[in-house]
Amino acid sequence: MIIDVHTHVFTSNKPFSAQFLKEASGARTTPIDMITRYDEYRATATDCAATICFGGKARLAGLWVDDQDVADYIKQDPDHLIGFLSLDPTQPNWQAEMEYGHQELGLQGIKLMPMYAGFYPQDEQLDALWTYAQKHNLPVLLHTGTTFASQSQLETTLPRHIDVVARRFPEVRIIMAHLGHPFEGECIAVIRKHPHVYADVSALHYRPWQLFHSLMLVHEYGVWQKLLFGTDFPFTNVDASVAGLRSLAEVKIDRFSLPLEKIEELIQRNALPLLGLQQPGQAKL
Ligand SMILES: [Zn+2]
Numbered sequence: 001m002i003i004d005v006h007t008h009v010f011t012s013n014k015p016f017s018a019q020f021l022k023e024a025s026g027a028r029t030t031p032i033d034m035i036t037r038y039d040e041y042r043a044t045a046t047d048c049a050a051t052i053c054f055g056g057k058a059r060l061a062g063l064w065v066d067d068q069d070v071a072d073y074i075k076q077d078p079d080h081l082i083g084f085l086s087l088d089p090t091q092p093n094w095q096a097e098m099e100y101g102h103q104e105l106g107l108q109g110i111k112l113m114p115m116y117a118g119f120y121p122q123d124e125q126l127d128a129l130w131t132y133a134q135k136h137n138l139p140v141l142l143h144t145g146t147t148f149a150s151q152s153q154l155e156t157t158l159p160r161h162i163d164v165v166a167r168r169f170p171e172v173r174i175i176m177a178h179l180g181h182p183f184e185g186e187c188i189a190v191i192r193k194h195p196h197v198y199a200d201v202s203a204l205h206y207r208p209w210q211l212f213h214s215l216m217l218v219h220e221y222g223v224w225q226k227l228l229f230g231t232d233f234p235f236t237n238v239d240a241s242v243a244g245l246r247s248l249a250e251v252k253i254d255r256f257s258l259p260l261e262k263i264e265e266l267i268q269r270n271a272l273p274l275l276g277l278q279q280p281g282q283a284k285l
Contacts, residue, residue, distance in 0.1 A: 009055045020149060048080070060090070079281035198275075
């Protein structure tokens with residue numbers, strides 16, 4: 001059973017500025033179709049029991065997906081899909097959007113993009129966000145690490161900022177996306193010390209040299225249990241991500257190699273109880 005904790009909802013090109021689209025085409029070495037079609041996702045999601053979906057809001061970088069789009073998208077397959085709302089706290093009304101997305105649209109977590117939107121996650125002006133997440137048990141997934149968007153602010157994305165948040169709001173379930181690449185060492189330092197802070201491995205398998213080294217660090221620090229499987233669809237998909245992760249077990253450099261059983265545990269990890277979420281389609285107990 002696989003849980004994909006990181007996918008996007010881009011049902012048209014409307015959410016993107018022209019610049020964002022142009023720069024996104026350089027995210028991988030080959031151009032990417034940014035439109036998300038759920039049937040295509042599902043066709044390449046073998047054994048995937050649940051998928052977390054969100055849009056993304058970041059005025060600075062030229063991205064804005066209304067949470068309503070996410071609520072509509074998950075209606076396509078309510079037995080597998082879990083929706084998160086998105087917030088850009090640099091914009092007015094973000095608190096009202098948070099309450100609306102949670103209470104009216106029924107979205108079950110929060111996605112933040114600090115570097116795309118231009119804010120620090122530990123800024124005390126965001127205390128209302130973290131307090132709300134803690135009170136209502138909403139997991140928070142943040143983009144951490146580099147990006148293609150030229151207007152994004154690298155200084156706001158460092159994993160060390162989440163250490164500050166987690167010290168102040170220790171009960172919030174937090175996922176740092178992309179293992180903080182290329183700041184994986186710093187990301188590992190944070191997930192190691194905070195019981196409820198995790199990292200996802202989405203969109204990393206297509207840089208196998210980097211991911212091999214990152215997972216060796218994970219192995220040496222003994223934090224495999226803090227890694228969650230994710231894809232970052234539409235940038236890649238479940239089957240390709242699983243194959244990419246498994247292939248790393250075949251790498252041997254001198255006396256260093258990754259244990260296949262740890263990679264399999266990561267692929268099969270049930271993230272839902274760790275994040276305080278239910279399997280979609282099941283009534284709340
Ligand atoms: Zn993403």
